[in-house]
Amino acid sequence: xxxxxxxxxxxxxxxxxxxxxxxxxxxxxxxxxxxxxxxxxxxxxxxxxxxxxxxxxxxxxxxxxxxxxxxxxxxxxxxxxxxxxxxxxxxxxxxxxxxxxxxxxxxxxxxxxxxxxxxxxxxxxxxxxxxxxxxxxxxxxxxxxxxxxxxxxxxxxxxxxxxxxxxxxxxxxxxxxxxxxxxxxxxxxxxxxxxxxxxxxxxxxxxxxxxxxxxxxxxxxxxxxxxxxxxxxxxxxxxxxxxxxxxxxxxxxxxxxxxxxxxxxxxxxxxxxxxxxxxxxxxxxxxxxxxxxxxxxxxxxxxxxxxxxxxxxxxxxxxxxxxxxxxxxxxxxxxxxxxxxxxxxxxxxxxxxxxxxxxxxxxxxxxxxxxxxxxxxxxxxxxxxxxxxxxxxxxxxxxxx
Ligand SMILES: Cc1cc2nc3c(=O)[nH]c(=O)nc-3n(C[C@H](O)[C@H](O)[C@H](O)COP(=O)(O)OP(=O)(O)OC[C@H]3O[C@@H](n4cnc5c(N)ncnc54)[C@H](O)[C@@H]3O)c2cc1C
Numbered sequence: 001x002x003x004x005x006x007x008x009x010x011x012x013x014x015x016x017x018x019x020x021x022x023x024x025x026x027x028x029x030x031x032x033x034x035x036x037x038x039x040x041x042x043x044x045x046x047x048x049x050x051x052x053x054x055x056x057x058x059x060x061x062x063x064x065x066x067x068x069x070x071x072x073x074x075x076x077x078x079x080x081x082x083x084x085x086x087x088x089x090x091x092x093x094x095x096x097x098x099x100x101x102x103x104x105x106x107x108x109x110x111x112x113x114x115x116x117x118x119x120x121x122x123x124x125x126x127x128x129x130x131x132x133x134x135x136x137x138x139x140x141x142x143x144x145x146x147x148x149x150x151x152x153x154x155x156x157x158x159x160x161x162x163x164x165x166x167x168x169x170x171x172x173x174x175x176x177x178x179x180x181x182x183x184x185x186x187x188x189x190x191x192x193x194x195x196x197x198x199x200x201x202x203x204x205x206x207x208x209x210x211x212x213x214x215x216x217x218x219x220x221x222x223x224x225x226x227x228x229x230x231x232x233x234x235x236x237x238x239x240x241x242x243x244x245x246x247x248x249x250x251x252x253x254x255x256x257x258x259x260x261x262x263x264x265x266x267x268x269x270x271x272x273x274x275x276x277x278x279x280x281x282x283x284x285x286x287x288x289x290x291x292x293x294x295x296x297x298x299x300x301x302x303x304x305x306x307x308x309x310x311x312x313x314x315x316x317x318x319x320x321x322x323x324x325x326x327x328x329x330x331x332x333x334x335x336x337x338x339x340x341x342x343x344x345x346x347x348x349x350x351x352x353x354x355x356x357x358x359x360x361x362x363x364x365x366x367x368x369x370x371x372x373x374x375x376x377x378x379x380x381x382x383x384x385x386x387x388x389x390x391x392x393x394x395x396x397x398x399x400x401x
Contacts, residue, residue: 001181003203007033009360010198010207012186012221015045016345017338018213019169019180020353023089026176028361033207034173035184035200041166043217044345047316048162049236049265049277051104051255052083052346054154058324059120060127066323071371078369080129082347083156089350090160093175095168097160098270104157105256107139108149113259117152130155143256143266144249145301151256159255159267162346169350186221189335196335211356212337215345216317222331224377228321229340231385233392235315236265236277237294239308246272249302262395264297273311274298280392282313292400318343322378328352328368329375336372 009025011018014036025032036042056063056079064072083101090099108114117133124131132153134142139151170180181202188199189210198205212218218226242249246268250256255267264278276294283289290313298308321327321340326348328338338352355368365372378384 001033001035001179001184001200001202004206005033005203006206007031007179008207009033009209009211010035010196010205011211011213012198013043013213013215013217014040014166014170014180014182015043015213015215016166016169016349017215017353018211019166019173020350021211021213021356022173022178022180022353023169023176024354024357025360026173026178028357030357030361032178033205034178034180035186035198035205036180036182037185039182040170040180041163044215044316044318044341045166045349046163047234047236047314048346049234049255049257049275050159050162050267050346051257051265052086052158052160053104053344054083054129054156054347055079056325056348057342057344060123063325066325067371075369076127078351079347080127080156082351083158085354086160086165086347086350087158089172090165090168093168093172095165095172097162097164097168099158099160099165100253101158102252103153103155103254104159105134105139105142105254106152106154107143107256107258108151109258109260111149114150116259117150121152142250142252142254143301144251147301148258153254159253160346161269165346189221191332194333209334209360210336212331212335212339213349213353214337215339215341215349216319218319218339222337225331225337225339225375227377227379227381228327228329228375229319229378230381230388232279232318232320232343232388233281233315234277234279234318234343235282235290235313236275237290237310238269238312239274239298240311241272242274242305242308243272245305246274249274262392266301278396279388280396281315281389283393283396285313286310289396289400293396296400326352326370327375328370328372330365330372331375
């Protein structure tokens with residue numbers, strides 16, 4: 001992007017939300033532009049674990065409790081169907097992202113975690129969704145680890161390489177006619193008549209509508225927005241391919257996360273790497289604390305593996321809302337942001353993006369998957385972010401030795 005341009009829809013941010021909005025908008029015939037400050041997948045979308053979940057982190061009954069029966073049930077239903085939509089996009093656009101549809105496992109970190117999973121399973125089954133409780137022995141067979149105390153198997157869910165998926169969405173949106181500009185930061189939003197002016201560091205975009213897809217990477221573009229959620233970091237480590245040594249581990253390629261208060265996650269990729277992660281930042285990289293943490297936890301889960309080498313460490317930001325529900329905020333006339341995915345953004349980001357495009361092409365706010373809300377600044381958010389940062393660092397230190 002160089003110079004001033006005019007478009008129907010300006011979408012800030014090149015992650016799942018922005019690019020899913022762009023893909024559907026372009027397919028519908030809405031002219032759209034996506035300025036992305038860094039590169040495609042720079043935010044949570046590229047740093048992700050890759051669990052394509054069929055629902056939020058909150059169990060369905062809690063979602064209904066917070067949103068009310070009608071809106072809650074609708075969101076639960078739409079998110080339950082969302083993995084199929086993600087997989088259909090992958091298929092339709094031939095996105096190379098190592099997609100698997102062999103379920104995910106919510107693993108019990110302790111006997112108490114199993115009780116929580118039983119409650120979730122009962123509710124999903126009541127809603128007619130497939131959700132199978134695994135005994136400890138069944139979970140051990142699927143994961144290859146005796147350290148898992150049972151699990152909840154969700155046949156609707158699967159895994160992806162998230163960077164592959166987000167790049168594939170960008171390619172599909174480009175082919176459909178969206179214009180995506182990386183290395184372009186939106187600096188200011190202002191109104192001129194009934195149009196929005198998005199001033200960037202590479203020129204001005206004039207648009208009828210604006211969608212912000214900036215989630216946990218939100219900056220000061222819209223005053224106060226970055227203080228509507230708490231930032232939590234999540235880090236991951238990828239081993240070198242395990243070869244034959246990995247043959248009894250995650251044999252059906254399920255990805256998993258656990259029920260622990262400080263959650264951990266595990267996935268394997270097409271090349272036989274294990275990707276393990278938890279809350280907090282990378283500390284010290286491949287020679288430091290995070291390496292020790294990863295080594296110790298892989299040994300705890302798979303003592304049979306012996307010495308392991310790591311290839312890569314990284315972390316990203318999660319936007320945690322006070323009630324753990326995502327939001328679609330109307331910030332002003334014709335200016336919206338789906339935001340606050342609480343660490344579950346592959347399916348919500350994709351379907352909220354689709355819904356934004358459908359809405360802008362003549363739908364109503366009532367058709368959106370979530371009731372539209374005004375943003376609410378949480379003045380304590382920066383302090384809470386610092387608190388969690390310190391707590392997860394302390395936890396990483398404690399779990400590394
Ligand atoms: C480590 C990690 C693991 C996760 N694991 C999972 C998982 O397994 N399953 C799951 O469903 N979810 C997971 N999540 C959550 C999920 O990744 C996010 O919810 C999702 O990526 C949010 O997508 P997004 O498009 O809304 O925002 P992002 O992908 O964060 O993209 C925001 C983009 O906006 C850009 N931006 C910000 N400000 C500006 C500006 N002023 N101008 C231009 N561009 C701007 C940023 O550069 C960034 O690229 C995980 C998150 C993290 C961090």
